Amino acid sequence: MVKYLQIKSTDASILEKAENGGAVTSILKSLLELKTVEGVLNIKKGNDVYDGIPTYTTNPDDLINTAGSLHCAPTMISDIVARYLKDEVIAVTTKPCDAMAIDEIMKRSGINRDNVFMIGLNCGGTVRPTVAEEMIRLFYDIDPETVVSEEINKGSFIVELEDGTEKSVKIDDLEDEGYGRRENCQRCELKVPRKADIACGNWGSSKGYTFVEINTPKGEKIVQDAIDNGYIEVKEPSEKQIKIRSKVENIMIKMAKKTQKKQLNTEANEFDVFTRCLKCYRCRDVCPVCNCKVCSLEKPYFNENSNEKPDPLLMHGVRMGHMSFSCVNCGQCEDVCPMEIPLAKIYQRVQLKYREETGYVSGVTTEKPMIYSGDKEEIVE
Template sequence: MSYVLAKSQNNEILEAGECGGAVTSILKYLLDEGLVDGVLALSPHDDVYDAFPVFVTDSEDLLKTAGSYHCAPTMIGDIVQKYFIDKKVAFTVKPCDMRAVEELITRHKINRDNIYMIGLNCGGTVSPVSGREMIDLFYEADPDDVVSEEIDKGQFIIELADGSEEAVKIHDLENEGYGRRSNCQRCDVKIPRKANIACGNWGAEDGWTFIEINDEKGQELIDGAKKAGILETKSPSDAAVEGRSKVENIMIKMAKKNQDATYPTVSEMTEWSRCISCYACRDVCPICWCFENCELNKPYFKDEANIPPVPIAFQGVRLSHMSFSCVDCGQCDDVCPMDIPVSLIFDKLQKKYYNRTGYVAGVSDDIKPPLYSPEKTEL
């Protein structure tokens, strides 16, 4: 592991990107050098609350994807395994994205040799719907006037079309039921260290990106982008490294506090009683990969005589199949029509599994999940 500060040598990227534009520059380098078939990134649609995944094959189009989108909690790993399994692809990952990709690599659903993971330090994401409501309620601004947003120094900061900025403390927003998604509030993996590099503004000087280089592939990325003349780097000061570590540790402590506060509040059986077995949580889960062969599609799980069907078998299979591999991405919460805190239940059980075995989903190297097979077989 080593550290560098980096910024783009491309003026357009430098202006459009966040904290130095290093991420967009590295992605451009990969495309221009033909090292990947394409880049999977997020691009805004109508506004900052509506970013969606795009597959970029022309580096000139990367400019549209520059910047951060905290109101677009998309899971990249799920998209890669479903649509780009046979391509060489680069993509950015939040910690939960990285963990999902690692779990899918373990299941032989993604080939590590075909991917570049550009990690993004993450303080959390915001639901696009509640994000608009939040800005309308707590900021002196029209949500439609917001052109960019960021989370920095404990604040959710918005930039308006006139160039002005407004900020509100995340803590104050969350006390009112807004701010980061609930799964993000309890997430204790803040830096995606199994990505090739991990980038962010923690510890960075103004106009620079702080990059943690995590493996040989990551070092080759930095060296190649520098040689291509698109990236400038320098060493961070000891104070910058220490400052970044301090931010990470503070956020982890906050997450642990939220875990202690929320885990005791949920009763699995009480919550499951509302389940209508719509399968939405299964379909959106980045770890559920078996699709047509899914055990839950078998006739003996269908109970057409009971509407809604009895949920315990459905949820029991899901829990036994992948609760130990839950990465707490919160996608299941987003789609549940009955407002069941699915991710809270799964994350709570994943932590119990960790306490017994030491296994952290998508993070542990020396411990394998119980459904691991060294062979490329359907598990």
Template sequence: MEKYLQVKATNPEILEKAENGGAVTSLLKFLLESNTVEGVLNIKKEKDVYDGIPTFTTDPDELIETAGSLHCAPTMISDIIARHLKDEKIAVTTKPCDAMAIDEIIKRCGINRDNVYMIGLNCGGTVQPIVAEKMIKLFYDINPEEVVSEEINKGKFIVELADGTEKSVKIDDLEDEGYGRRENCQRCELKIPRKADVACGNWGSSKGYTFVEINTPKGEQLIQNAIDNGYIEAKEASEKQIKIRKKVENIMIKMAKKTQKKQLIKEYPDEMSEIFTRCLKCYRCRDVCPVCNCKVCSLEKPYYEEDPFAEPDPLMLHAIRMGHMAFSCINCGQCEDVCPMEIPLSKIFQKVQLKYREETGYISGVTEDKPMMYSGEKEEIVE
């Protein structure tokens, strides 16, 4: 369904703290205060803008602490739901990669979609916290601790200081020097999470409003209920605003495809054997993967046990993971982020996933049906 609105919070505190109209915080507050959900899973700023952590709250008054964007918090939340919240009725904020991961786990019967309200966040990419601090020192010539908020807008990474002044640098200039967005974010084609009930952002929005795309009947009812109960006010988006938003989205998709050609130029899997000899078999890639949530991991089954005194066979580990997960890879980049040996895991997996897409038409986290390579065993999801 295609329905576009400009939405603004009615709560002055939310309007002041949130960004671009405060629609996200207002919708979450309505869901909690109306007892539609039992809790909200979101990202909260801790000591500074580089320290965003997942938080689950049942108190509507605490939601104001989660208002505003945190581009330096590339945290995934889908496996938190699958492991700890699958039996609760919740609302969750989802970047496109979060929404894709949730969709893949839903296909494996690990999350009940009826129990989840997905409030989508348009996303142009995230920045690693340590990289962001170094980047701000180098390119902005300011102390990173002085930054009180940040945003990515109109092709720039913008930081705001406590005195209200702003400084910005073009994303392209930052990325040409090896800074800016994470590499997987640069390759990501999905900028608007249309698997969420509503997708919210500032592209094409009027000043002081959030641009909201309604994606499901559930999302449409949520918006109407929030209006009827005085949590938000809304107006139709103009044709011009819709076109602006679409233009921004298309530009970013074209940039992502261009970056894919540049970053995925190496021939995988031809070089896999040499690359994976660096592997320590720490299993961090498996443990951090937001989609890899099998109840019993194949890598822990007795017939895959190795002699503890023999040289490990890391290629076997990654071949098994690839056979299970590559077609469902959402290119979140978490595996590559945590790899202590800097193995280009997300690049390898995305290249395989793109080849699988080319052969079958299956787009991970987007296509409605399960992937063709899906087997019943993968429904042995974490309890």
């Protein structure tokens, strides 16, 4: 089922802090206050707009601190749900890659879908915090500390300053110079998280409203309960607005496919880069899908002499065989690799090849992947 609505919060304090309509915060508040969920997992601003911190709250009054967008917060939260909140009934905000990762863990029985209310966030990409600060100094000629909010809209990265003024630079201009969105975000084809119960964003919306796509019966009930209890007001989008939203999404998908060809097209033997591996396991530890109770790499027959250089084919061969078909292109592994191995690019190349051969799209296809092993039902408790 798919249904479109424009939603606006009825809470003036939420509207003042929200980026566009306040639908997400108001719906989360309704879920908590109506006791539909026990808690909410979301992202809040830390010391500044470059510091996005995962936060879990059971207090509806705390949700105002999570209102507004944070594009400099590429944090993945699926493994937080799987590791620490799997027995709770929760609401969670999900970027497309978050929703994809949660879906992959659900296929491995690591998360109970009935316990999770996914409030999706349309996403054009995230920006590394340190890159954002340097980018603002160079291209905006301002002190990054004077920025109080930021957003990506109409192809530009827009910042608001303490005095209320705004400055913007075209995303294309930033990325031509090696700044802007993270490379994996530039390659991402999924801009609307349709595995979430509802998907929220500003594409095609009227001023002061959030454009919401309802994707599940659970999502329809979420919205209806919020309407019935006075948390939100709604109106139907026009056909023109629906077309605008679709046009924006399709343009971004075409751009992503074009960028894939550019960034993933290499004639070199890319697997040679694994010789730089230190076997620190950061890529495994940060992966939002890799949640096995006992990692195969820690089984006795994979032990190596700690005084000798690690065998990269042993570690990465095993890990790729387990995870490449489920890669959601979040880019976290590449972010944390101390040897700058282009892991996200390598894994996406393999995943796209697997998609071409089998039709399986990680985090999207309903069925489990064809090479799925039943042994992977053993998920972290």
